[in-house]
Amino acid sequence: xxxxxxxxxxxxxxxAPRADVAVGVGDDGAVVRPPPxxxxxxxxxxLLEGVHFLPGTDPEALGWRALAVSLSDxxxxxxxxxxxxxxxxxxAADEAWLAAFARGLDACARVHGVAxxxxxxxxxxxxxGAQLCGLVPEGAALRRLGARPGDVLCVTGTLGDAAAGxxxxxxxxxxxxxxxxxxxxxxxxxxxxxxxxxxxARGLARAAIDVSDGLLADLGHLLExxxxxxxxxxxxxxxxxxxxxxxxxxxxxxxxxxxDDYELLLAVAPSRLAALEEAVRATGTxxxxxxxxxxxxxxxxxxxxxxxxxxxxxxxxxxxxxGDGA
Amino acid sequence: xxxxxxxxxxxxxxxAPRADVAVGVGDDGAVVRPPPxxxxxxxxxxLLEGVHFLPGTDPEALGWRALAVSLSDxxxxxxxxxxxxxxxxxxAADEAWLAAFARGLDACARVHGVAxxxxxxxxxxxxxGAQLCGLVPEGAALRRLGARPGDVLCVTGTLGDAAAGxxxxxxxxxxxxxxxxxxxxxxxxxxxxxxxxxxxARGLARAAIDVSDGLLADLGHLLExxxxxxxxxxxxxxxxxxxxxxxxxxxxxxxxxxxDDYELLLAVAPSRLAALEEAVRATGTxxxxxxxxxxxxxxxxxxxxxxxxxxxxxxxxxxxxxGDGA
Numbered sequence: 001x002x003x004x005x006x007x008x009x010x011x012x013x014x015x016a017p018r019a020d021v022a023v024g025v026g027d028d029g030a031v032v033r034p035p036p037x038x039x040x041x042x043x044x045x046x047l048l049e050g051v052h053f054l055p056g057t058d059p060e061a062l063g064w065r066a067l068a069v070s071l072s073d074x075x076x077x078x079x080x081x082x083x084x085x086x087x088x089x090x091x092a093a094d095e096a097w098l099a100a101f102a103r104g105l106d107a108c109a110r111v112h113g114v115a116x117x118x119x120x121x122x123x124x125x126x127x128x129g130a131q132l133c134g135l136v137p138e139g140a141a142l143r144r145l146g147a148r149p150g151d152v153l154c155v156t157g158t159l160g161d162a163a164a165g166x167x168x169x170x171x172x173x174x175x176x177x178x179x180x181x182x183x184x185x186x187x188x189x190x191x192x193x194x195x196x197x198x199x200x201a202r203g204l205a206r207a208a209i210d211v212s213d214g215l216l217a218d219l220g221h222l223l224e225x226x227x228x229x230x231x232x233x234x235x236x237x238x239x240x241x242x243x244x245x246x247x248x249x250x251x252x253x254x255x256x257x258x259x260d261d262y263e264l265l266l267a268v269a270p271s272r273l274a275a276l277e278e279a280v281r282a283t284g285t286x287x288x289x290x291x292x293x294x295x296x297x298x299x300x301x302x303x304x305x306x307x308x309x310x311x312x313x314x315x316x317x318x319x320x321x322x323g324d325g326a
Numbered sequence: 327x328x329x330x331x332x333x334x335x336x337x338x339x340x341x342a343p344r345a346d347v348a349v350g351v352g353d354d355g356a357v358v359r360p361p362p363x364x365x366x367x368x369x370x371x372x373l374l375e376g377v378h379f380l381p382g383t384d385p386e387a388l389g390w391r392a393l394a395v396s397l398s399d400x401x402x403x404x405x406x407x408x409x410x411x412x413x414x415x416x417x418a419a420d421e422a423w424l425a426a427f428a429r430g431l432d433a434c435a436r437v438h439g440v441a442x443x444x445x446x447x448x449x450x451x452x453x454x455g456a457q458l459c460g461l462v463p464e465g466a467a468l469r470r471l472g473a474r475p476g477d478v479l480c481v482t483g484t485l486g487d488a489a490a491g492x493x494x495x496x497x498x499x500x501x502x503x504x505x506x507x508x509x510x511x512x513x514x515x516x517x518x519x520x521x522x523x524x525x526x527a528r529g530l531a532r533a534a535i536d537v538s539d540g541l542l543a544d545l546g547h548l549l550e551x552x553x554x555x556x557x558x559x560x561x562x563x564x565x566x567x568x569x570x571x572x573x574x575x576x577x578x579x580x581x582x583x584x585x586d587d588y589e590l591l592l593a594v595a596p597s598r599l600a601a602l603e604e605a606v607r608a609t610g611t612x613x614x615x616x617x618x619x620x621x622x623x624x625x626x627x628x629x630x631x632x633x634x635x636x637x638x639x640x641x642x643x644x645x646x647x648x649g650d651g652a
Contacts, residue, residue: 022365023467026551028402028536029369029460031467034360039348042443043355044411044457048450076354085370087413087455117368120455124374127450129413131370131457134355141349141357210354225352 003093007121010098011086014116015109021083021117030117032083038135041079045069046087046129054169059097061189063104066128068191069212071112072262075198076210078142079134081112086119089127101128112195142201142208145225147267151206151293153230154276156194156264156285158240159215160251161187163258173246180242187240191262196283198264204276205266214257215290216311218265219299232256232291235304253312256301267293329419333447336424337412340442341435347409347443356443358409364461367405371395372413372455380495385423387515389430392454394517395538397438398588401524402536404468405460407438412445415453427454438521468527468534471551473593477532477619479556480602482520482589482611484566485541486577487513489584499572506568513566517588522609524590530602531592540583542637544591545625558582558617561630579638582627593619 012025023031034040047066049055067084074081086105090097109116114132165188167173168181176184194210201208209222215237223230237255246254266287268276273289280287294300301309338351349357360366373392375381393410400407412431416423435442440458491514493499494507502510520536527534535548541563549556563581572580592613594602599615606613620626627635 022465023469027470028399028534029367029405029458029467031403031462032366032368033464034364034366036362038360040358040360040366040459041355042358042409042411042457042459044413044444045446046413046415046448048415048448051448051450073354077357079355083368085368085457087370087372089372089374089453118370120371122372122374122377124377124453125451127415127453129446131368131411132355133366133368133459136357138359139348141355143349144353208354 006093006095006098010102011119011121014102014106015084016113016115018082018115021115024115024117030083030085032117034135037138039138039141041074041077041134041136041141043070043073044129044131046127049126058189059100060104062128063101064108064190067105067108067114067130068193068262070130070132071193071195072191072210072212074132074134075193075195076142076208076264077134077136078140078198078202078208079136080199081114081132081134081195083117083133084109084114085117085131087129088119088121089124090121091123091126140202142198142205144207144209144222146207147222147226147228147293148206149228149293149295150270151267152270152273152289153291153293154266154268154287154289155211155238156197156280156287158238158243159211159261159263160243160254160258161240162191162260163254164243164246176242176245180245183240183242188260191260193262194264194285197280197285200279200283201266201276204272204279205268207267209265211261211263211265212259214259215265216256216299222265222267227297229294229297229299230291231294231300231302233304234301234309236288236290238286238288256311332419332421332424336428337445337447340428340432341410342439342441344408344441347441350441350443356409356411358443360461363464365464365467367400367403367460367462367467369396369399370455370457372453375452384515385426386430388454389427390434390516393431393434393440393456394519394588396456396458397519397521398517398536398538400458400460401519401521402468402534402590403460403462404466404524404528404534405462406525407440407458407460407521409443409459410435410440411443411457413455414445414447415450416447417449417452466528468524468531470533470535470548472533473548473552473554473619474532475554475619475621476596477593478596478599478615479617479619480592480594480613480615481537481564482523482606482613484564484569485537485587485589486569486580486584487566488517488586489580490569490572502568502571506571509566509568514586517586519588520590520611523606523611526605526609527592527602530598530605531594533593535591537587537589537591538585540585541591542582542625548591548593549619553623555620555623555625556617557620557626557628559630560627560635562614562616564612564614582637
């Protein structure tokens with residue numbers, strides 16, 4: 001079997017079957033049928049070996065992650081995932097690698113109802129990315145823009161796990177219980193995009209962004225959209241049991257600055273906080289209040305007693321990755 | 327100005343303004359509004375330095391080409407281009423480079439009415455690609471599938487120019503007149519996707535594909551979709567004046583096997599050939615009959631007298647690039 005056939009065999013027919021796909025993989029383009037009364041949300045991401053994932057990353061995890069990071073962008077817009085195309089750059093067409101990559105991609109796509117409808121595979125340094133189309137009712141997309149002073153800031157799930165998972169993978173974190181190590185690595189390798197929480201937040205949250213670059217960086221992007229600032233209570237930042245076993249200083253650095261958690265950060269009017277909490281938690285997603293939006297620009301971190309906390313140095317910078325900020 | 331701001335400044339607001347873009351660059355995703363009664367055509371391509379373009383390629387040409395190759399896929403589906411997102415991997419954020427790249431991208435997008443609505447810029451080996459959404463009336467997309475024995479094969483424009491342009495760029499072709507050199511290089515660096523011809527062919531052609539991997543390879547993809555074969559008259563293959571100055575053997579190899587011309591190959595019922603010729607030529611696009619679809623699988627090249635011509639070795643193989651074949 002030629003390389004092309006190998007690639008085609010493994011990367012065709014992935015993801016959820018959808019009745020709205022008229023033409024899938026195998027033509028010059030895919031043809032899909034958007035339902036009436038819906039807007040499309042478009043997003044794209046590219047993950048490069050050595051920049052966004054470690055050399056030697058399990059291909060199944062990479063397949064999952066290549067789609068999950070873009071699904072997280074859709075989640076932050078409150079969009080329902082629909083169709084994806086894939087770009088994949090491979091140094092060689094290894095069958096076992098391709099099969100595992102496809103397995104991971106397929107699994108993530110099926111969980112979220114996404115059909116893989118096309119893509120482009122080229123020979124080059126290892127890189128993978130997805131372009132996703134999601135659907136929202138007209139005018140209903142969540143935006144970064146829209147927060148107001150006094151809004152409550154909430155975050156889904158827990159923060160800092162992926163950064164701790166990366167430290168583990170690099171041999172820079174030791175002494176944890178095996179189940180905690182497994183949890184942190186899974187958070188790095190198999191992020192669970194908060195799609196259901198994003199859909200639940202639609203019509204309730206005033207602004208949203210996904211936490212991919214680290215809480216402080218992404219909070220900065222959200223506030224910047226409206227020229228606002230915020231107060232963040234560091235003691236309130238949600239943490240996993242696994243992260244609780246890490247010394248406090250490193251833990252806080254990862255919670256504030258670590259990237260790749262793919263949680264959602266939401267700003268909500270105080271009057272709608274209870275409704276948002278109920279709606280998001282009904283999806284099985286934890287939601288934690290971490291602070292308030294303020295009129296004065298800048299982010300002020302405070303401890304449980306209200307005393308200033310100096311945030312550690314900023315986290316990620318994959319060329320200042322910024323979702324679809326270009 | 328930081329690298330991120332530099333990138334954002336140069337890569338925001340590119341392409342044609344479109345009233346159907348609700349949210350453009352700068353959020354987690356873009357929001358666009360498809361018109362009622364339309365299907366979406368989705369396609370994606372990634373161009374890597376050293377694989378799809380030469381090191382040192384003019385960034386303005388690269389910006390143009392990154393979009394043009396995906397526009398060619400839309401053209402082959404008979405789709406009207408609408409929205410694009412960009413992936414760009416850059417070793418460093420050089421302002422002059424970014425400005426030139428953006429200029430080329432913007433120019434190509436404006437010619438075809440495309441709004442650049444988002445993207446992802448990462449630090450890595452030089453690579454650029456676009457994900458395009460186009461629009462077609464329901465059920466009207468042109469497919470690779472659909473040709474029948476007896477159908478006439480036509481191709482837009484001229485063949486082999488980009489391969490000759492590549493030979494020139496690599497110092498492997500000499501002795502041409504300056505205007506011919508300029509023409510061949512422009513065909514390589516600034517391909518003109520046949521969007522208008524693809525729209526004109528809708529409802530007339532029975533099958534279509536774009537010639538990106540070389541005529542024989544792409545004809546093979548088109549025929550393979552229906553288990554058919556074809557006869558191609560090598561003397562009929564359209565050539566530019568510039569290519570006419572190249573010795574016949576190399577010329578034919580490039581016309582049959584050279585990639586990156588981004589012309590359209592169409593199969594049309596004999597009864598509709600005249601209508602197709604009229605519709606395509608009305609867009610200012612040359613259209614040439616080059617052969618016939620036959621029931622017997624395989625492609626048979628013949629000369630003007632009907633004698634078999636041995637085709638030269640196949641052309642491009644960027645990992646068997648195959649449009650959106652995976």
